[in-house]
Amino acid sequence: MVTVTDKAIDYMKSVSNGAYITLGVKSGGCSGFEYVWGLSTDPSIEHVKWSDPIGEVLLLDPMAEMYIIGSEIDYVTELGGSFLAVKNPTSTSSCGCGESFGI
Numbered sequence: 001m002v003t004v005t006d007k008a009i010d011y012m013k014s015v016s017n018g019a020y021i022t023l024g025v026k027s028g029g030c031s032g033f034e035y036v037w038g039l040s041t042d043p044s045i046e047h048v049k050w051s052d053p054i055g056e057v058l059l060l061d062p063m064a065e066m067y068i069i070g071s072e073i074d075y076v077t078e079l080g081g082s083f084l085a086v087k088n089p090t091s092t093s094s095c096g097c098g099e100s101f102g103i
Contacts, residue, residue, distance in 0.1 A: 001065075003072040004058060008084060011075040012057040023086075024061035025068065033067060033103070035086055067103065
């Protein structure tokens with residue numbers, strides 16, 4: 001399904017203050033689709049939740065599942081800043097900042 005690195009899990013736990021990080025996909029951006037990150041205190045049935053450490057912090061919008069299947073989420077630190085990066089094997093294109101992708 002989706003792999004989340006230990007570094008990304010640690011980062012999510014440090015910024016979530018007990019809430020869940022949510023990940024969705026919407027139409028837009030330079031390449032067609034955008035990743036949408038958010039916070040939620042309600043782990044409702046509307047989200048995919050895992051039973052391993054990923055499920056402690058990350059909820060996935062079920063509509064986004066087909067767009068990011070097989071992806072890896074990592075926390076990247078670069079000279080210009082640090083961010084959660086989605087390495088998506090199904091994307092055929094992406095923008096320079098990594099926030100949007102095409103399939």
